[in-house]
Amino acid sequence: MYPLTFKDIRPVEAIESTYTFLIKLKEQQPTLPSGAYVAAEYQTAGRGQQGNSWYSTPGASLIPSFLIQGAGLHISEGWSVSEWVALSLRQAVAAYLPRPELLSIKWPNDLYYGDNKLAGILISHTLEQDQIFYSVIGVGLNVNEPKFPSDIPNPISMMQIVGSVLSLADVERAFKRQLTALYPDLCKSRGRKLLHQSYLQHLYRMQRKSTFRNTANGACFEGSIVGIAEDGRLRIVTEKGEEIRFAFKEVAYL
Ligand SMILES: O=C(O)CCCC[C@@H]1SC[C@@H]2NC(=O)N[C@@H]21
Numbered sequence: 001m002y003p004l005t006f007k008d009i010r011p012v013e014a015i016e017s018t019y020t021f022l023i024k025l026k027e028q029q030p031t032l033p034s035g036a037y038v039a040a041e042y043q044t045a046g047r048g049q050q051g052n053s054w055y056s057t058p059g060a061s062l063i064p065s066f067l068i069q070g071a072g073l074h075i076s077e078g079w080s081v082s083e084w085v086a087l088s089l090r091q092a093v094a095a096y097l098p099r100p101e102l103l104s105i106k107w108p109n110d111l112y113y114g115d116n117k118l119a120g121i122l123i124s125h126t127l128e129q130d131q132i133f134y135s136v137i138g139v140g141l142n143v144n145e146p147k148f149p150s151d152i153p154n155p156i157s158m159m160q161i162v163g164s165v166l167s168l169a170d171v172e173r174a175f176k177r178q179l180t181a182l183y184p185d186l187c188k189s190r191g192r193k194l195l196h197q198s199y200l201q202h203l204y205r206m207q208r209k210s211t212f213r214n215t216a217n218g219a220c221f222e223g224s225i226v227g228i229a230e231d232g233r234l235r236i237v238t239e240k241g242e243e244i245r246f247a248f249k250e251v252a253y254l
Pocket residue numbers: 016017018019020043045046047048049050052054062063064065110119120121122138139140141
């Protein structure tokens with residue numbers, strides 16, 4: 001394992017998406033090192049989960065994408081990357097908010113403040129045999145967005161919470177510091193267990209009776225989240241006491 005050191009890349013031209021840019025850059029330059037960190041003021045076509053777009057206005061939010069390689073992860077350990085990034089982000093943001101206890105991680109890796117989405121994360125892994133060769137991670141953190149289009153479900157920005165403009169550079173430094181501090185945990189089996197425990201402690205609606213929809217058949221049901229399986233699937237126990245495991249997109253929170 002190598003320590004994680006970030007090396008900033010700031011494209012001069014407007015770019016579609018830091019995430020798409022970094023994926024292409026790594027394909028063109030296979031020697032691009034772990035820690036390569038693409039930052040931009042604005043993306044013309046920011047990408048979100050499930051083919052959605054990601055909204056941010058010029059210079060208002062953090063929208064970086066970065067590369068990690070050499071963490072020594074087996075393909076079955078990819079879920080730990082999600083936990084590492086989401087926890088680092090939660091920890092970095094917590095220092096700026098009046099009620100950090102309201103921060104939680106909505107499975108798989110959205111950062112929530114109360115019932116509002118503050119940040120989203122995209123991750124893709126490139127595999128080599130049974131190992132994760134490298135991962136590209138894109139993070140959208142709403143920092144100084146004053147308002148959002150009405151068609152975005154329950155967004156919130158740090159500025160809307162705090163009531164004043166925050167320094168993007170400070171928040172970014174805090175995020176990188178947390179990623180670096182928790183990186184050794186990602187690279188060790190015992191560390192990954194700790195990350196997992198911490199992730200569960202901060203999981204949105206953990207052990208709280210809630211209504212969900214099974215997206216495969218449209219059925220709504222009551223249940224409680226009881227944890228996350230090793231492969232990252234969400235474990236929900238229904239009112240009838242039956243445990244169901246859902247992969248991403250297979251379940252919606254109502
Ligand atoms: O929908 C989500 O929750 C994930 C959003 C991820 C957005 C970030 S912004 C930086 C990077 N570039 C993109 O195009 N998307 C990710």
